[in-house]
Amino acid sequence: MTKATNKPRWSIGELARELDITTRTIRYYEDMGLLSPERKGQTRIYSPADRVRLKLILRGKRLGFSLEESRDLIEMYSPDGTNNRAQLSAVLDKIEARRAQLAQQLRDIQATQQELDEAEQRCRQAMSELES
Amino acid sequence: MTKATNKPRWSIGELARELDITTRTIRYYEDMGLLSPERKGQTRIYSPADRVRLKLILRGKRLGFSLEESRDLIEMYSPDGTNNRAQLSAVLDKIEARRAQLAQQLRDIQATQQELDEAEQRCRQAMSELES
DNA sequence: GCATACGTTTACGTTAACGTAAAGTGCAAA
DNA sequence: TTTGCACTTTACGTTAACGTAAACGTATGC
Structure with missing residues:
Protein backbone atom coordinates (compact mmCIF):
# COMPACT_ATOMS: atom_id res chain seq x y z
CA MET A 1 0.00 0.00 0.00
CA THR A 2 1.29 3.43 -0.87
CA LYS A 3 0.85 6.40 1.40
CA ALA A 4 -2.53 8.02 0.97
CA THR A 5 -1.24 11.51 1.95
CA ASN A 6 -0.70 13.63 -1.13
CA LYS A 7 2.64 15.31 -1.05
CA PRO A 8 2.57 19.10 -1.04
CA ARG A 9 3.32 20.99 -4.26
CA TRP A 10 4.18 24.60 -4.95
CA SER A 11 3.83 26.96 -7.84
CA ILE A 12 6.78 29.08 -8.89
CA GLY A 13 5.13 32.17 -7.42
CA GLU A 14 4.54 30.55 -4.07
CA LEU A 15 8.16 29.52 -3.76
CA ALA A 16 9.34 32.94 -4.88
CA ARG A 17 7.25 34.66 -2.22
CA GLU A 18 8.26 32.26 0.51
CA LEU A 19 11.97 32.47 -0.21
CA ASP A 20 11.97 36.15 -1.12
CA ILE A 21 13.36 35.78 -4.62
CA THR A 22 11.90 36.43 -8.05
CA THR A 23 10.42 33.88 -10.40
CA ARG A 24 13.08 34.94 -12.86
CA THR A 25 15.71 33.71 -10.44
CA ILE A 26 14.03 30.33 -10.03
CA ARG A 27 13.74 29.89 -13.79
CA TYR A 28 17.36 30.89 -14.19
CA TYR A 29 18.44 28.18 -11.76
CA GLU A 30 16.47 25.73 -13.85
CA ASP A 31 18.22 26.93 -17.01
CA MET A 32 21.53 26.35 -15.26
CA GLY A 33 20.51 22.78 -14.50
CA LEU A 34 20.01 23.21 -10.77
CA LEU A 35 16.30 22.42 -10.80
CA SER A 36 14.02 20.32 -12.95
CA PRO A 37 10.47 20.53 -11.64
CA GLU A 38 7.54 18.59 -13.03
CA ARG A 39 5.27 20.19 -15.57
CA LYS A 40 1.52 20.22 -15.74
CA GLY A 41 1.20 21.33 -19.32
CA GLN A 42 3.46 24.37 -19.47
CA THR A 43 3.27 25.17 -15.82
CA ARG A 44 6.02 24.23 -13.39
CA ILE A 45 5.11 22.30 -10.26
CA TYR A 46 7.62 22.02 -7.45
CA SER A 47 7.96 19.05 -5.11
CA PRO A 48 9.35 19.13 -1.56
CA ALA A 49 12.63 17.84 -2.97
CA ASP A 50 12.75 20.74 -5.44
CA ARG A 51 12.11 23.12 -2.58
CA VAL A 52 14.96 21.62 -0.60
CA ARG A 53 17.33 22.01 -3.54
CA LEU A 54 16.30 25.62 -3.91
CA LYS A 55 16.97 26.28 -0.25
CA LEU A 56 20.38 24.65 -0.60
CA ILE A 57 21.18 26.99 -3.46
CA LEU A 58 20.20 30.01 -1.39
CA ARG A 59 22.30 28.78 1.51
CA GLY A 60 25.20 28.46 -0.87
CA LYS A 61 24.65 32.02 -2.01
CA ARG A 62 24.82 33.25 1.57
CA LEU A 63 28.22 31.58 1.79
CA GLY A 64 29.38 33.20 -1.42
CA PHE A 65 29.20 30.07 -3.55
CA SER A 66 28.67 30.31 -7.26
CA LEU A 67 25.78 28.41 -8.78
CA GLU A 68 28.32 26.01 -10.21
CA GLU A 69 29.68 25.32 -6.74
CA SER A 70 26.20 24.83 -5.33
CA ARG A 71 25.37 22.43 -8.12
CA ASP A 72 28.51 20.49 -7.27
CA LEU A 73 27.61 20.37 -3.60
CA ILE A 74 24.06 19.22 -4.22
CA GLU A 75 25.31 16.47 -6.49
CA MET A 76 27.50 15.24 -3.63
CA TYR A 77 24.44 14.97 -1.42
CA SER A 78 22.39 12.98 -3.89
CA PRO A 79 23.84 9.53 -4.58
CA ASP A 80 22.75 9.34 -8.18
CA GLY A 81 24.80 7.87 -10.99
CA THR A 82 27.81 7.36 -8.74
CA MET B 1 63.19 59.34 19.92
CA THR B 2 61.56 57.71 16.96
CA LYS B 3 62.20 54.13 16.04
CA ALA B 4 65.26 53.73 13.88
CA THR B 5 63.92 50.62 12.14
CA ASN B 6 62.61 51.50 8.70
CA LYS B 7 59.18 50.06 8.13
CA PRO B 8 58.94 47.49 5.35
CA ARG B 9 57.50 48.49 1.99
CA TRP B 10 56.26 46.46 -0.94
CA SER B 11 55.90 46.98 -4.64
CA ILE B 12 52.64 46.08 -6.34
CA GLY B 13 54.28 43.04 -7.91
CA GLU B 14 55.57 41.75 -4.60
CA LEU B 15 52.15 41.95 -3.01
CA ALA B 16 50.52 40.33 -6.01
CA ARG B 17 52.91 37.39 -5.87
CA GLU B 18 52.60 36.96 -2.13
CA LEU B 19 48.81 37.08 -2.10
CA ASP B 20 48.37 35.21 -5.37
CA ILE B 21 46.41 37.90 -7.17
CA THR B 22 47.20 40.06 -10.20
CA THR B 23 48.45 43.63 -10.17
CA ARG B 24 45.30 44.48 -12.11
CA THR B 25 43.25 43.36 -9.13
CA ILE B 26 45.23 45.51 -6.71
CA ARG B 27 44.90 48.56 -8.95
CA TYR B 28 41.20 47.88 -9.29
CA TYR B 29 40.78 47.90 -5.54
CA GLU B 30 42.54 51.24 -5.48
CA ASP B 31 40.18 52.57 -8.14
CA MET B 32 37.28 51.46 -5.99
CA GLY B 33 38.68 53.42 -3.07
CA LEU B 34 39.81 50.47 -0.98
CA LEU B 35 43.49 51.30 -1.08
CA SER B 36 45.54 54.47 -1.39
CA PRO B 37 49.23 53.64 -1.31
CA GLU B 38 52.01 56.18 -1.36
CA ARG B 39 53.67 57.11 -4.61
CA LYS B 40 57.31 57.47 -5.41
CA GLY B 41 56.91 59.30 -8.66
CA GLN B 42 54.45 57.21 -10.56
CA THR B 43 55.19 54.02 -8.74
CA ARG B 44 52.99 52.71 -5.94
CA ILE B 45 54.58 51.83 -2.62
CA TYR B 46 52.63 49.80 -0.11
CA SER B 47 52.95 50.11 3.66
CA PRO B 48 52.22 47.37 6.21
CA ALA B 49 48.84 49.05 6.78
CA ASP B 50 48.07 48.84 3.07
CA ARG B 51 49.00 45.18 3.13
CA VAL B 52 46.65 44.56 6.04
CA ARG B 53 43.80 46.25 4.22
CA LEU B 54 44.47 44.12 1.18
CA LYS B 55 44.38 40.98 3.26
CA LEU B 56 41.11 42.08 4.80
CA ILE B 57 39.62 42.49 1.35
CA LEU B 58 40.71 39.00 0.37
CA ARG B 59 39.27 37.59 3.55
CA GLY B 60 36.02 39.32 2.71
CA LYS B 61 36.09 37.75 -0.71
CA ARG B 62 36.46 34.30 0.80
CA LEU B 63 33.29 35.02 2.76
CA GLY B 64 31.46 36.15 -0.35
CA PHE B 65 31.51 39.85 0.48
CA SER B 66 31.36 42.42 -2.27
CA LEU B 67 34.09 45.04 -2.41
CA GLU B 68 31.51 47.53 -1.18
CA GLU B 69 30.85 45.39 1.87
CA SER B 70 34.54 44.97 2.55
CA ARG B 71 35.06 48.70 2.28
CA ASP B 72 32.28 49.17 4.82
CA LEU B 73 33.82 46.65 7.18
CA ILE B 74 37.28 48.16 6.97
CA GLU B 75 35.87 51.58 7.67
CA MET B 76 34.32 50.20 10.84
CA TYR B 77 37.72 49.00 11.98
CA SER B 78 39.46 52.33 11.42
CA PRO B 79 38.15 55.09 13.69
CA ASP B 80 38.66 57.90 11.24
CA GLY B 81 36.24 60.78 10.84
CA THR B 82 33.72 59.28 13.24
C1' DG C 1 -17.36 39.37 -22.20
C1' DC C 2 -13.71 41.39 -19.99
C1' DA C 3 -10.43 42.66 -16.49
C1' DT C 4 -7.20 40.60 -13.21
C1' DA C 5 -3.86 37.46 -11.73
C1' DC C 6 -0.84 34.04 -12.61
C1' DG C 7 1.77 31.42 -15.59
C1' DT C 8 4.81 30.90 -20.05
C1' DT C 9 8.92 31.97 -23.61
C1' DT C 10 12.21 35.01 -25.86
C1' DA C 11 15.44 38.36 -25.80
C1' DC C 12 17.98 42.32 -24.79
C1' DG C 13 20.04 45.12 -20.71
C1' DT C 14 22.85 45.63 -16.47
C1' DT C 15 26.46 45.35 -12.84
C1' DA C 16 30.54 43.75 -10.39
C1' DA C 17 35.05 42.25 -10.72
C1' DC C 18 38.18 41.77 -12.99
C1' DG C 19 41.06 40.03 -17.91
C1' DT C 20 43.64 41.53 -21.68
C1' DA C 21 46.04 44.28 -24.83
C1' DA C 22 48.30 48.47 -26.33
C1' DA C 23 51.53 51.98 -25.64
C1' DG C 24 54.63 54.36 -22.82
C1' DT C 25 58.31 55.35 -18.60
C1' DG C 26 62.49 54.37 -15.80
C1' DC C 27 66.36 51.80 -14.45
C1' DA C 28 69.96 48.21 -14.40
C1' DA C 29 72.81 44.80 -16.58
C1' DA C 30 75.32 43.25 -20.73
C1' DT D 1 73.48 51.67 -26.10
C1' DT D 2 70.25 48.51 -26.26
C1' DT D 3 67.93 44.93 -24.05
C1' DG D 4 64.94 43.58 -20.53
C1' DC D 5 62.17 43.93 -16.66
C1' DA D 6 58.90 46.04 -13.65
C1' DC D 7 56.09 49.65 -13.42
C1' DT D 8 52.47 52.99 -15.40
C1' DT D 9 47.79 54.56 -17.81
C1' DT D 10 43.93 53.90 -20.94
C1' DA D 11 40.48 51.34 -22.76
C1' DC D 12 37.84 47.73 -24.57
C1' DG D 13 36.32 42.72 -23.50
C1' DT D 14 34.26 39.09 -20.56
C1' DT D 15 31.38 36.35 -17.30
C1' DA D 16 27.91 35.34 -13.78
C1' DA D 17 23.57 36.25 -12.11
C1' DC D 18 20.15 37.98 -12.72
C1' DG D 19 16.54 42.52 -14.20
C1' DT D 20 13.26 44.06 -17.35
C1' DA D 21 10.10 44.19 -21.01
C1' DA D 22 7.35 42.32 -24.66
C1' DA D 23 4.00 39.20 -26.22
C1' DC D 24 1.34 35.47 -25.33
C1' DG D 25 -1.81 31.51 -22.91
C1' DT D 26 -5.26 30.23 -19.06
C1' DA D 27 -8.38 30.34 -15.29
C1' DT D 28 -11.36 33.03 -12.14
C1' DG D 29 -14.60 36.50 -10.56
C1' DC D 30 -17.78 40.20 -11.71
Missing part, protein backbone atom coordinates in the same frame (compact mmCIF):
# COMPACT_ATOMS: atom_id res chain seq x y z
CA ASN A 83 28.37 3.64 -8.94
CA ASN A 84 31.99 2.67 -9.53
CA ARG A 85 34.92 2.97 -7.20
CA ALA A 86 36.76 5.65 -9.11
CA GLN A 87 33.74 7.95 -9.07
CA LEU A 88 33.10 7.36 -5.39
CA SER A 89 36.71 8.10 -4.63
CA ALA A 90 36.50 11.30 -6.64
CA VAL A 91 33.43 12.32 -4.64
CA LEU A 92 35.31 11.72 -1.40
CA ASP A 93 38.09 13.99 -2.64
CA LYS A 94 35.60 16.69 -3.50
CA ILE A 95 34.01 16.38 -0.07
CA GLU A 96 37.40 16.79 1.53
CA ALA A 97 38.15 19.87 -0.55
CA ARG A 98 34.84 21.47 0.42
CA ARG A 99 35.50 20.68 4.04
CA ALA A 100 38.80 22.52 3.84
CA GLN A 101 37.12 25.53 2.29
CA LEU A 102 34.43 25.57 4.96
CA ALA A 103 37.08 25.34 7.65
CA GLN A 104 38.82 28.35 6.13
CA GLN A 105 35.57 30.28 6.03
CA LEU A 106 34.97 29.40 9.64
CA ARG A 107 38.35 30.84 10.61
CA ASP A 108 37.61 33.93 8.54
CA ILE A 109 34.30 34.41 10.29
CA GLN A 110 35.85 34.07 13.72
CA ALA A 111 38.57 36.57 12.88
CA THR A 112 36.00 39.02 11.56
CA GLN A 113 33.83 38.58 14.64
CA GLN A 114 36.77 39.33 16.88
CA GLU A 115 37.60 42.47 14.96
CA LEU A 116 34.00 43.56 15.20
CA ASP A 117 34.23 43.06 18.96
CA GLU A 118 37.29 45.29 19.12
CA ALA A 119 35.67 47.87 16.87
CA GLU A 120 32.64 47.96 19.14
CA GLN A 121 34.87 48.44 22.17
CA ARG A 122 36.62 51.40 20.57
CA CYS A 123 33.29 52.77 19.47
CA ARG A 124 31.78 52.63 22.94
CA GLN A 125 34.94 54.06 24.40
CA ALA A 126 34.75 56.99 22.00
CA MET A 127 31.14 57.57 22.96
CA SER A 128 31.86 57.56 26.66
CA GLU A 129 34.78 59.94 26.18
CA LEU A 130 32.44 62.18 24.27
CA GLU A 131 30.46 63.00 27.41
CA SER A 132 32.04 66.14 28.81
CA ASN B 83 33.42 61.95 15.89
CA ASN B 84 29.84 62.78 16.85
CA ARG B 85 27.33 60.65 18.68
CA ALA B 86 24.99 60.04 15.76
CA GLN B 87 27.80 58.68 13.62
CA LEU B 88 29.11 56.47 16.37
CA SER B 89 25.63 55.14 16.97
CA ALA B 90 25.25 54.40 13.29
CA VAL B 91 28.52 52.49 13.34
CA LEU B 92 27.28 50.42 16.26
CA ASP B 93 24.18 49.56 14.28
CA LYS B 94 26.27 48.50 11.32
CA ILE B 95 28.44 46.36 13.55
CA GLU B 96 25.36 44.65 14.92
CA ALA B 97 24.03 43.99 11.43
CA ARG B 98 27.33 42.46 10.35
CA ARG B 99 27.36 40.31 13.42
CA ALA B 100 23.95 38.94 12.55
CA GLN B 101 25.11 38.14 9.04
CA LEU B 102 28.21 36.38 10.32
CA ALA B 103 26.09 34.37 12.74
CA GLN B 104 23.89 33.28 9.85
CA GLN B 105 26.92 32.30 7.83
CA LEU B 106 28.20 30.31 10.76
CA ARG B 107 24.94 28.38 10.93
CA ASP B 108 25.08 27.80 7.20
CA ILE B 109 28.60 26.46 7.45
CA GLN B 110 27.70 24.10 10.24
CA ALA B 111 24.70 22.78 8.34
CA THR B 112 26.82 22.26 5.25
CA GLN B 113 29.50 20.49 7.24
CA GLN B 114 26.95 18.14 8.69
CA GLU B 115 25.56 17.31 5.27
CA LEU B 116 29.07 16.66 4.03
CA ASP B 117 29.51 14.27 6.94
CA GLU B 118 26.39 12.40 5.94
CA ALA B 119 27.39 12.38 2.29
CA GLU B 120 30.75 10.91 3.22
CA GLN B 121 29.04 8.20 5.28
CA ARG B 122 26.84 7.21 2.37
CA CYS B 123 29.79 7.33 0.07
CA ARG B 124 31.91 5.03 2.22
CA GLN B 125 28.93 2.75 2.71
CA ALA B 126 28.49 2.51 -1.06
CA MET B 127 32.16 1.67 -1.47
CA SER B 128 32.08 -1.06 1.13
CA GLU B 129 28.97 -2.57 -0.42
CA LEU B 130 30.76 -2.51 -3.72
CA GLU B 131 33.19 -5.22 -2.58
CA SER B 132 31.63 -8.51 -3.71
Whole structure:
Protein backbone atom coordinates (compact mmCIF):
# COMPACT_ATOMS: atom_id res chain seq x y z
CA MET A 1 0.00 0.00 0.00
CA THR A 2 1.29 3.43 -0.87
CA LYS A 3 0.85 6.40 1.40
CA ALA A 4 -2.53 8.02 0.97
CA THR A 5 -1.24 11.51 1.95
CA ASN A 6 -0.70 13.63 -1.13
CA LYS A 7 2.64 15.31 -1.05
CA PRO A 8 2.57 19.10 -1.04
CA ARG A 9 3.32 20.99 -4.26
CA TRP A 10 4.18 24.60 -4.95
CA SER A 11 3.83 26.96 -7.84
CA ILE A 12 6.78 29.08 -8.89
CA GLY A 13 5.13 32.17 -7.42
CA GLU A 14 4.54 30.55 -4.07
CA LEU A 15 8.16 29.52 -3.76
CA ALA A 16 9.34 32.94 -4.88
CA ARG A 17 7.25 34.66 -2.22
CA GLU A 18 8.26 32.26 0.51
CA LEU A 19 11.97 32.47 -0.21
CA ASP A 20 11.97 36.15 -1.12
CA ILE A 21 13.36 35.78 -4.62
CA THR A 22 11.90 36.43 -8.05
CA THR A 23 10.42 33.88 -10.40
CA ARG A 24 13.08 34.94 -12.86
CA THR A 25 15.71 33.71 -10.44
CA ILE A 26 14.03 30.33 -10.03
CA ARG A 27 13.74 29.89 -13.79
CA TYR A 28 17.36 30.89 -14.19
CA TYR A 29 18.44 28.18 -11.76
CA GLU A 30 16.47 25.73 -13.85
CA ASP A 31 18.22 26.93 -17.01
CA MET A 32 21.53 26.35 -15.26
CA GLY A 33 20.51 22.78 -14.50
CA LEU A 34 20.01 23.21 -10.77
CA LEU A 35 16.30 22.42 -10.80
CA SER A 36 14.02 20.32 -12.95
CA PRO A 37 10.47 20.53 -11.64
CA GLU A 38 7.54 18.59 -13.03
CA ARG A 39 5.27 20.19 -15.57
CA LYS A 40 1.52 20.22 -15.74
CA GLY A 41 1.20 21.33 -19.32
CA GLN A 42 3.46 24.37 -19.47
CA THR A 43 3.27 25.17 -15.82
CA ARG A 44 6.02 24.23 -13.39
CA ILE A 45 5.11 22.30 -10.26
CA TYR A 46 7.62 22.02 -7.45
CA SER A 47 7.96 19.05 -5.11
CA PRO A 48 9.35 19.13 -1.56
CA ALA A 49 12.63 17.84 -2.97
CA ASP A 50 12.75 20.74 -5.44
CA ARG A 51 12.11 23.12 -2.58
CA VAL A 52 14.96 21.62 -0.60
CA ARG A 53 17.33 22.01 -3.54
CA LEU A 54 16.30 25.62 -3.91
CA LYS A 55 16.97 26.28 -0.25
CA LEU A 56 20.38 24.65 -0.60
CA ILE A 57 21.18 26.99 -3.46
CA LEU A 58 20.20 30.01 -1.39
CA ARG A 59 22.30 28.78 1.51
CA GLY A 60 25.20 28.46 -0.87
CA LYS A 61 24.65 32.02 -2.01
CA ARG A 62 24.82 33.25 1.57
CA LEU A 63 28.22 31.58 1.79
CA GLY A 64 29.38 33.20 -1.42
CA PHE A 65 29.20 30.07 -3.55
CA SER A 66 28.67 30.31 -7.26
CA LEU A 67 25.78 28.41 -8.78
CA GLU A 68 28.32 26.01 -10.21
CA GLU A 69 29.68 25.32 -6.74
CA SER A 70 26.20 24.83 -5.33
CA ARG A 71 25.37 22.43 -8.12
CA ASP A 72 28.51 20.49 -7.27
CA LEU A 73 27.61 20.37 -3.60
CA ILE A 74 24.06 19.22 -4.22
CA GLU A 75 25.31 16.47 -6.49
CA MET A 76 27.50 15.24 -3.63
CA TYR A 77 24.44 14.97 -1.42
CA SER A 78 22.39 12.98 -3.89
CA PRO A 79 23.84 9.53 -4.58
CA ASP A 80 22.75 9.34 -8.18
CA GLY A 81 24.80 7.87 -10.99
CA THR A 82 27.81 7.36 -8.74
CA ASN A 83 28.37 3.64 -8.94
CA ASN A 84 31.99 2.67 -9.53
CA ARG A 85 34.92 2.97 -7.20
CA ALA A 86 36.76 5.65 -9.11
CA GLN A 87 33.74 7.95 -9.07
CA LEU A 88 33.10 7.36 -5.39
CA SER A 89 36.71 8.10 -4.63
CA ALA A 90 36.50 11.30 -6.64
CA VAL A 91 33.43 12.32 -4.64
CA LEU A 92 35.31 11.72 -1.40
CA ASP A 93 38.09 13.99 -2.64
CA LYS A 94 35.60 16.69 -3.50
CA ILE A 95 34.01 16.38 -0.07
CA GLU A 96 37.40 16.79 1.53
CA ALA A 97 38.15 19.87 -0.55
CA ARG A 98 34.84 21.47 0.42
CA ARG A 99 35.50 20.68 4.04
CA ALA A 100 38.80 22.52 3.84
CA GLN A 101 37.12 25.53 2.29
CA LEU A 102 34.43 25.57 4.96
CA ALA A 103 37.08 25.34 7.65
CA GLN A 104 38.82 28.35 6.13
CA GLN A 105 35.57 30.28 6.03
CA LEU A 106 34.97 29.40 9.64
CA ARG A 107 38.35 30.84 10.61
CA ASP A 108 37.61 33.93 8.54
CA ILE A 109 34.30 34.41 10.29
CA GLN A 110 35.85 34.07 13.72
CA ALA A 111 38.57 36.57 12.88
CA THR A 112 36.00 39.02 11.56
CA GLN A 113 33.83 38.58 14.64
CA GLN A 114 36.77 39.33 16.88
CA GLU A 115 37.60 42.47 14.96
CA LEU A 116 34.00 43.56 15.20
CA ASP A 117 34.23 43.06 18.96
CA GLU A 118 37.29 45.29 19.12
CA ALA A 119 35.67 47.87 16.87
CA GLU A 120 32.64 47.96 19.14
CA GLN A 121 34.87 48.44 22.17
CA ARG A 122 36.62 51.40 20.57
CA CYS A 123 33.29 52.77 19.47
CA ARG A 124 31.78 52.63 22.94
CA GLN A 125 34.94 54.06 24.40
CA ALA A 126 34.75 56.99 22.00
CA MET A 127 31.14 57.57 22.96
CA SER A 128 31.86 57.56 26.66
CA GLU A 129 34.78 59.94 26.18
CA LEU A 130 32.44 62.18 24.27
CA GLU A 131 30.46 63.00 27.41
CA SER A 132 32.04 66.14 28.81
CA MET B 1 63.19 59.34 19.92
CA THR B 2 61.56 57.71 16.96
CA LYS B 3 62.20 54.13 16.04
CA ALA B 4 65.26 53.73 13.88
CA THR B 5 63.92 50.62 12.14
CA ASN B 6 62.61 51.50 8.70
CA LYS B 7 59.18 50.06 8.13
CA PRO B 8 58.94 47.49 5.35
CA ARG B 9 57.50 48.49 1.99
CA TRP B 10 56.26 46.46 -0.94
CA SER B 11 55.90 46.98 -4.64
CA ILE B 12 52.64 46.08 -6.34
CA GLY B 13 54.28 43.04 -7.91
CA GLU B 14 55.57 41.75 -4.60
CA LEU B 15 52.15 41.95 -3.01
CA ALA B 16 50.52 40.33 -6.01
CA ARG B 17 52.91 37.39 -5.87
CA GLU B 18 52.60 36.96 -2.13
CA LEU B 19 48.81 37.08 -2.10
CA ASP B 20 48.37 35.21 -5.37
CA ILE B 21 46.41 37.90 -7.17
CA THR B 22 47.20 40.06 -10.20
CA THR B 23 48.45 43.63 -10.17
CA ARG B 24 45.30 44.48 -12.11
CA THR B 25 43.25 43.36 -9.13
CA ILE B 26 45.23 45.51 -6.71
CA ARG B 27 44.90 48.56 -8.95
CA TYR B 28 41.20 47.88 -9.29
CA TYR B 29 40.78 47.90 -5.54
CA GLU B 30 42.54 51.24 -5.48
CA ASP B 31 40.18 52.57 -8.14
CA MET B 32 37.28 51.46 -5.99
CA GLY B 33 38.68 53.42 -3.07
CA LEU B 34 39.81 50.47 -0.98
CA LEU B 35 43.49 51.30 -1.08
CA SER B 36 45.54 54.47 -1.39
CA PRO B 37 49.23 53.64 -1.31
CA GLU B 38 52.01 56.18 -1.36
CA ARG B 39 53.67 57.11 -4.61
CA LYS B 40 57.31 57.47 -5.41
CA GLY B 41 56.91 59.30 -8.66
CA GLN B 42 54.45 57.21 -10.56
CA THR B 43 55.19 54.02 -8.74
CA ARG B 44 52.99 52.71 -5.94
CA ILE B 45 54.58 51.83 -2.62
CA TYR B 46 52.63 49.80 -0.11
CA SER B 47 52.95 50.11 3.66
CA PRO B 48 52.22 47.37 6.21
CA ALA B 49 48.84 49.05 6.78
CA ASP B 50 48.07 48.84 3.07
CA ARG B 51 49.00 45.18 3.13
CA VAL B 52 46.65 44.56 6.04
CA ARG B 53 43.80 46.25 4.22
CA LEU B 54 44.47 44.12 1.18
CA LYS B 55 44.38 40.98 3.26
CA LEU B 56 41.11 42.08 4.80
CA ILE B 57 39.62 42.49 1.35
CA LEU B 58 40.71 39.00 0.37
CA ARG B 59 39.27 37.59 3.55
CA GLY B 60 36.02 39.32 2.71
CA LYS B 61 36.09 37.75 -0.71
CA ARG B 62 36.46 34.30 0.80
CA LEU B 63 33.29 35.02 2.76
CA GLY B 64 31.46 36.15 -0.35
CA PHE B 65 31.51 39.85 0.48
CA SER B 66 31.36 42.42 -2.27
CA LEU B 67 34.09 45.04 -2.41
CA GLU B 68 31.51 47.53 -1.18
CA GLU B 69 30.85 45.39 1.87
CA SER B 70 34.54 44.97 2.55
CA ARG B 71 35.06 48.70 2.28
CA ASP B 72 32.28 49.17 4.82
CA LEU B 73 33.82 46.65 7.18
CA ILE B 74 37.28 48.16 6.97
CA GLU B 75 35.87 51.58 7.67
CA MET B 76 34.32 50.20 10.84
CA TYR B 77 37.72 49.00 11.98
CA SER B 78 39.46 52.33 11.42
CA PRO B 79 38.15 55.09 13.69
CA ASP B 80 38.66 57.90 11.24
CA GLY B 81 36.24 60.78 10.84
CA THR B 82 33.72 59.28 13.24
CA ASN B 83 33.42 61.95 15.89
CA ASN B 84 29.84 62.78 16.85
CA ARG B 85 27.33 60.65 18.68
CA ALA B 86 24.99 60.04 15.76
CA GLN B 87 27.80 58.68 13.62
CA LEU B 88 29.11 56.47 16.37
CA SER B 89 25.63 55.14 16.97
CA ALA B 90 25.25 54.40 13.29
CA VAL B 91 28.52 52.49 13.34
CA LEU B 92 27.28 50.42 16.26
CA ASP B 93 24.18 49.56 14.28
CA LYS B 94 26.27 48.50 11.32
CA ILE B 95 28.44 46.36 13.55
CA GLU B 96 25.36 44.65 14.92
CA ALA B 97 24.03 43.99 11.43
CA ARG B 98 27.33 42.46 10.35
CA ARG B 99 27.36 40.31 13.42
CA ALA B 100 23.95 38.94 12.55
CA GLN B 101 25.11 38.14 9.04
CA LEU B 102 28.21 36.38 10.32
CA ALA B 103 26.09 34.37 12.74
CA GLN B 104 23.89 33.28 9.85
CA GLN B 105 26.92 32.30 7.83
CA LEU B 106 28.20 30.31 10.76
CA ARG B 107 24.94 28.38 10.93
CA ASP B 108 25.08 27.80 7.20
CA ILE B 109 28.60 26.46 7.45
CA GLN B 110 27.70 24.10 10.24
CA ALA B 111 24.70 22.78 8.34
CA THR B 112 26.82 22.26 5.25
CA GLN B 113 29.50 20.49 7.24
CA GLN B 114 26.95 18.14 8.69
CA GLU B 115 25.56 17.31 5.27
CA LEU B 116 29.07 16.66 4.03
CA ASP B 117 29.51 14.27 6.94
CA GLU B 118 26.39 12.40 5.94
CA ALA B 119 27.39 12.38 2.29
CA GLU B 120 30.75 10.91 3.22
CA GLN B 121 29.04 8.20 5.28
CA ARG B 122 26.84 7.21 2.37
CA CYS B 123 29.79 7.33 0.07
CA ARG B 124 31.91 5.03 2.22
CA GLN B 125 28.93 2.75 2.71
CA ALA B 126 28.49 2.51 -1.06
CA MET B 127 32.16 1.67 -1.47
CA SER B 128 32.08 -1.06 1.13
CA GLU B 129 28.97 -2.57 -0.42
CA LEU B 130 30.76 -2.51 -3.72
CA GLU B 131 33.19 -5.22 -2.58
CA SER B 132 31.63 -8.51 -3.71
C1' DG C 1 -17.36 39.37 -22.20
C1' DC C 2 -13.71 41.39 -19.99
C1' DA C 3 -10.43 42.66 -16.49
C1' DT C 4 -7.20 40.60 -13.21
C1' DA C 5 -3.86 37.46 -11.73
C1' DC C 6 -0.84 34.04 -12.61
C1' DG C 7 1.77 31.42 -15.59
C1' DT C 8 4.81 30.90 -20.05
C1' DT C 9 8.92 31.97 -23.61
C1' DT C 10 12.21 35.01 -25.86
C1' DA C 11 15.44 38.36 -25.80
C1' DC C 12 17.98 42.32 -24.79
C1' DG C 13 20.04 45.12 -20.71
C1' DT C 14 22.85 45.63 -16.47
C1' DT C 15 26.46 45.35 -12.84
C1' DA C 16 30.54 43.75 -10.39
C1' DA C 17 35.05 42.25 -10.72
C1' DC C 18 38.18 41.77 -12.99
C1' DG C 19 41.06 40.03 -17.91
C1' DT C 20 43.64 41.53 -21.68
C1' DA C 21 46.04 44.28 -24.83
C1' DA C 22 48.30 48.47 -26.33
C1' DA C 23 51.53 51.98 -25.64
C1' DG C 24 54.63 54.36 -22.82
C1' DT C 25 58.31 55.35 -18.60
C1' DG C 26 62.49 54.37 -15.80
C1' DC C 27 66.36 51.80 -14.45
C1' DA C 28 69.96 48.21 -14.40
C1' DA C 29 72.81 44.80 -16.58
C1' DA C 30 75.32 43.25 -20.73
C1' DT D 1 73.48 51.67 -26.10
C1' DT D 2 70.25 48.51 -26.26
C1' DT D 3 67.93 44.93 -24.05
C1' DG D 4 64.94 43.58 -20.53
C1' DC D 5 62.17 43.93 -16.66
C1' DA D 6 58.90 46.04 -13.65
C1' DC D 7 56.09 49.65 -13.42
C1' DT D 8 52.47 52.99 -15.40
C1' DT D 9 47.79 54.56 -17.81
C1' DT D 10 43.93 53.90 -20.94
C1' DA D 11 40.48 51.34 -22.76
C1' DC D 12 37.84 47.73 -24.57
C1' DG D 13 36.32 42.72 -23.50
C1' DT D 14 34.26 39.09 -20.56
C1' DT D 15 31.38 36.35 -17.30
C1' DA D 16 27.91 35.34 -13.78
C1' DA D 17 23.57 36.25 -12.11
C1' DC D 18 20.15 37.98 -12.72
C1' DG D 19 16.54 42.52 -14.20
C1' DT D 20 13.26 44.06 -17.35
C1' DA D 21 10.10 44.19 -21.01
C1' DA D 22 7.35 42.32 -24.66
C1' DA D 23 4.00 39.20 -26.22
C1' DC D 24 1.34 35.47 -25.33
C1' DG D 25 -1.81 31.51 -22.91
C1' DT D 26 -5.26 30.23 -19.06
C1' DA D 27 -8.38 30.34 -15.29
C1' DT D 28 -11.36 33.03 -12.14
C1' DG D 29 -14.60 36.50 -10.56
C1' DC D 30 -17.78 40.20 -11.71
